[in-house]
Amino acid sequence: MSGMDDFSIRQRANDGRRIALSLPDGSPTDHWLQIRSRWSDAFRQARDEAMQQVARVAQAGEAELEAALEQSTLAVRAALVSAWSFDEPCVAANVQAFLREAPQIAELVDRAGADDPAFFGNAFASSPTG
Numbered sequence: 001m002s003g004m005d006d007f008s009i010r011q012r013a014n015d016g017r018r019i020a021l022s023l024p025d026g027s028p029t030d031h032w033l034q035i036r037s038r039w040s041d042a043f044r045q046a047r048d049e050a051m052q053q054v055a056r057v058a059q060a061g062e063a064e065l066e067a068a069l070e071q072s073t074l075a076v077r078a079a080l081v082s083a084w085s086f087d088e089p090c091v092a093a094n095v096q097a098f099l100r101e102a103p104q105i106a107e108l109v110d111r112a113g114a115d116d117p118a119f120f121g122n123a124f125a126s127s128p129t130g
Helices: 010-015 041-057 062-079 092-101 103-113 116-120 122-126
Strands: 017-022 028-035 081-084
Touching: 010 041, 010 116, 017 103, 028 103, 041 062, 062 081, 062 092, 062 103, 081 092, 092 103
Parallel strands: none
Antiparallel strands: 017 028, 028 081
């Protein structure tokens, strides 16, 4: 019989996994990102804060809402990145700037953070939440 600990994923979600980065032409590089899971504390907190921010701005008008949505999406994706190989410090502002200028990497981060089987194994894919 399984115990409660057998269902725990939080630590693996927070630890993340390393993904290699390629140039836009597909050429490999030595650069990498450490990506947290969508189940990580940092991601879930950033997601909740983004939803609250968008709800506050929703009353302001369409232009303000669009800008808030774009910034919120960047903030949430940046929360998935916990480390990187670049010389610049891996802080939220730098990660957001990088993801803004390299939208293909932002999409890669998004997909990698949602790839439950890569974090937790193939059995997770068949679970009700996976």
